[in-house]
Amino acid sequence: MSKITITGIDLAKNIFHLHAVDSTGRQVKAIKLSRLRLSEYLHRSEPVTVAMEACASAHHWGRLCQLLGHEVRLISPQFVKPFVKSNKNDRNDARAICEAAQRPDMHFVPVKTVEQQAVLSLHRVREMLIGQRTATINQLRGLLTEFGLTAPAGRRALHNTIPAMLEDLMNISPTFLVSCIRQQWEHIGELDQRIDNVTSQIEMHARQSDVTRRLQTIPGIGPITASALEAYVGNATQFRAGRQLAAWLGLVPRQHSTGGKPVLLGTSKRGDGYLRRLLVHGARAVVATVRSSPNVQKQDKTIMGWVARKHMNVAVVAMANRNARIAWAVITQKRNFDRNFRDQLANQLAAT
The missing domain is CATH 3.30.420.140 (YqgF/RNase H-like domain)
Incomplete structure (x- = not known):
């Protein structure tokens, strides 16, 4: 044989x-x-x-x-x-x-370690709990709307207005419905507590890891995103460059080229949607902060150029793409992110 x-x-x-x-x-x-x-x-x-x-x-x-x-x-x-x-x-x-x-x-x-999978499990549980909370809130809004009670948009606004809405509901509906609505509202509070507990565990692990601490020096990447990046990417040696990591996350355009004519379409959205969503949300916060800031710093001129030339969402995805490439460099080079690194390197080369 x-x-x-x-x-x-x-x-x-x-x-x-x-x-x-x-x-x-x-x-x-x-x-x-x-x-x-x-x-x-x-x-x-x-x-x-x-x-x-x-x-x-x-x-x-x-x-x-x-x-x-x-x-x-x-x-x-x-x-x-x-x-x-x-x-x-x-x-x-x-x-x-x-x-x-x-x-x-x-x-x-690459085969993930037990610790990587344990951290990813926390992220999956947190994502599921957030989905359950969102679904319960939407159902609660729908039930109250059936009786003419509408709440302002946002979870915090609902939290502030729900006591008064329950009192109004008692005057126009049977007691058993009010009891059911109150139980659903208490269930949302329990979900809030469970989400906070899982988030605390993720942040605690992020504080204990050198990789996550270095990743958090990148604007737009907090402890949740840094923890997910470390768990998914590991030591990042499976990627030849930061561009490959960004493509693996689906933060590059889809291509449909033929006859020597390059045709670029929308974002490919390949890879894990959870990690890509975290990077995009973090990038959106950075872009929004730069747009609202009256003083445009030197390191923010690139973002302002994106916003001036492209749609807001395109600028956000471009920022997320850049953060993914920077994250690859931070992980592989084992150093913190430095805004002025390129200028310092150019000055050193000019001096030599």
Whole structure:
């Protein structure tokens, strides 16, 4: 039997499909294993290259394979799909993963550490709680509007007006509805407390990390964004330059060029939407501050130029793109952000 060099695994909850090939790409093994049997197989087999889609539980299996001496290659699902032959099923998916892992120009996803995934879990919980709070507030507004009670826009405005609205509701509706509305309002308060608790945990972790402290020196990046950047990007060595990180986050235009004519479309919005949204919100705050400031500093002339030439949203995305590239430099160079670094470097070069 030929020696196995690459093993592709189609991950699932209980049943896993495995496809193994030799150095020539010829199939050596194609089997179906349970979760326990897969773990036993990985322990018994010699160190090989194990390829998997970067999906649920992929980082867990990647860490296990690395501990056993295997080389791990995690591939984004969108890059595996073109290699699926014939009908889609778990066996063909495992074969496609194995085929994609052999491509010399394939991009792979680094295996995240336990700490990175733990921090990302906090961010996911916080995002879910904020979504639940927003949905509950919208439902509460809708229920009150049905009885002619409208609140001003904004969560704080609703918080200030809800006591008076409950008193008005008692005069025009049954008691059980008032009780239900009050319970929903108390539920919003509980969600506020839970969001604050998770946010405090994220900020506490951000204070303990050197990387997040350096990232917070960049205008528009606070502890939440810095923590998410560190957890998603890690040491950033998988990116050749800051532009590649910005493209990975979807902060560059989509391209539809042909016949030598470059055609740029809207923002690509690839990558993780949560991290991109944090960078855009931070950039929007910086752009808004620069626009409202009467004294335009030297380092803000670039932003003012964007605002003067482009739409406000285009300037915000450009700022987010620049912050992503600066973040890559801050992480890889292990230094704080310095506004005057370019001028200092130009002066040093002129002096030499």
